[in-house]
Amino acid sequence: MSDNPVGTRDGLAISAVELLARAAAAELRAYKGLMVAVEDFFLPEEARLDEHSRAGLAALLRGLVETVEGEIREHAVRLLTGRGESALIEPGVSVLARLWNSGLLRDGDLMAELVARVRQEMLGGALPMNAPDDPERPSLINRFVQHPDRVVAASAMAVLIAESRRRGSPEVGQFQTELPAELHHRLVWWTAAALRERFEGANEALDRALCDAAQRSLAAYDEGDRLEAAAMRFAAAIDAQPGELSGMLVEALGDRRIVLFIALLGHALGVPYALARDLVLDPGADRLWLALRALEIGREGVAQIGYALSEADPRRDLEKFADTLDTIAAISPVEARAALAPLKLDPDYRAALIALQRGGVK
């Protein structure tokens, strides 16, 4: 009852042996705790995740792992029940906690993707809406749904469907991980392993059920269904010509469709989605200005894009952008394209170059 002021906790009794053991471990734990605190303190402020991204990242990670876990567990249970061994998959240590503690989730590629996705969503969510001058005019993507060219119309529709699916539902949560196939692959096997670990000893039926369930999840997954992939297909289908690209980019931002904006940019530059996303999410944005100039976007287009992104992202400096706008506009498309040429090299080659630089001395 609301007036009951006392908490009735379960009595927690520990044995003397346990207490001594815990005390002995305390010193080491305190030291480790201190080391983490020292690390934390000296992290450069601008490199730290802000609380908003941190919370978003945790929620996304939890959602992804739970989605995969649910899928595998459900199917494995069905398989085991069919074989008369139903009790094998029971709740135990949370898969998320297990993967978290194991360090597996510190995977660079996975985290790069997740951090980017969280930032992309935050940026998209914070973009100022821009209503059309003519209230009867549908938004950019909705106009293409009506397009007489069936390929264009279908790809526009696919973007809308993927976006509705990405946002999930209050009841179902996420429908799928929407990760690139390789990362989805990793997550599925990690999850299967974490589920397996709850049971000690040999158990062939369980191993087989988990493998089958994982393989089924992998077979059913199509990275082409991802919102990002659908948006890239749409960008390819409409293949915006130089004269119309600027207007479309600005309108996509005004409709708060950040994924569409990135896809239009990526397609026009001829670079993969992930790379275009890096350019757009970077608050410094120098590469983005070069990219826009390489695409011959004029001063006005650059100004509108820069203004919208600055309004959406407090890390960006609008005053500084206004100061440099004339300089940006003065860069010739030829220069800009030359400066961006390395972006178009094989991504693995670029990754290797960066890895080598990070490695240090020649």
Added chain:
Amino acid sequence: MNIIDPALPLSIARLDAEGRLIDAEARLFELNMRAGGNIGAPLAVPQIATLARLSQRLGIAISRNVIAADGEDDLELWVRAEPEQGGVRLEVSGWRLRPGWRAPASEPERDGDFFRSAADWLWETDASLRITFLSIEAGARYGFDSSAMLGQPLTRLFRLEQDEAGELPILTAVAAQGRFDGQKAELRGTGRMVRLAATPRTDPGGRFAGFVGAAHMLDQAVPAAPKVDTPLPQAAAPFGGFPDSFSQRLDRALRGPLGKIIANADSISAQTEGPLKPDYAEYASDIANAGRHLLGLVDDLVDLQAIERDDFETGDEAIDLADVARRAAGLLAVRAAQAEVRIDRPAMDELVPVHGEFRRALQVLVNLIGNAVRYSPPGAMVWIRLERDEGHGHVIVADQGKGIAQGDQEKIFEKFGRVDPTEPGGSGLGLYIARRLARAMGGDLVVDSAPGQGARFVFSLPIRQ
């Protein structure tokens, strides 16, 4: 469609290349005057001046939602600045007084969250009322093709119905850029009715940019098709039609986070991590108190569901009502001391053997004594007396509070039946639950009181021979 509401008049001004005011329409002119500006001088409302300068430097039209001080008040303005002939043209609309406090989340987001919690499914449109988002699983559940509806006019999905006044609430809302609720519609081709509600999205220039909406199914919710081998679900539990698992989930989902909120707020309030400005410490204590209130409400809801089940039973134990009353009084001793209220508890040698469940009887008495403490003025006394007659043992809890009027005496035992809804504390469930518990144990809970005389609650349980 008229997108500029007459209630939100547009005021136009022009600035020269140096940011000096050339001319301004009345409303903007007056605002600028009150801020200390004039024609020929730089604009005196700093937020608007900043936007004008920015627009000029960037060379594009830009819009922002701006809060400007106007004397004692804050005005919420939509400002659009556009470079024009070397200078800047300003369009300012909105002109709404801003409420003193507003949650930091932007409104559509918050409304979206709110809808999300209650709606069967969600939808969004652009300014032309074409669908830009749909809960993708809704189609399969309610018999339409979600994916084919995306990008289509809203009216393709819904056949809108007029309300009693012969109007379409949604169109009224578009014209007024307001929210609407209660737009009835048929899901085209399915024969199923929905109620639509939505809030408008507005761009920073104040223009209508679409709806963020929710749909509530009006007919019976279709149960998910039961799988062949799963047993049919039991008839809905009486608690508001929520399934049993609801209160368990509620309990699990809320207790942990609330516990954390309370603990953290308490430690901020106690300044365990170091000194704080006193007002912050006070806020933290408010947070902790609000958290406790919510935690109590969660307890009540979980109890409520339990006691409203048809098969709810209490245990039959041999208990001593006097002992239970002394313990309940002991549990509330700290709170009573804080409120400067004394509790006159039964003497140690008193004994009233009755039938009942110890935990539940304690719960009833903690509620009664807790209420008595809460409604007692400082320096007052709460009496706990014991009586017995043929069939029953009674505990009487009497206070010196303001009492309860005759007409309200039944009301306080109703679900959410609070006499004065403005009074802080309490969920309006405590006495309802207490009476249900007393009756489930074969006893009762009654009140007699008159305004100004304090309240007297009598809790009875069957006597044990």
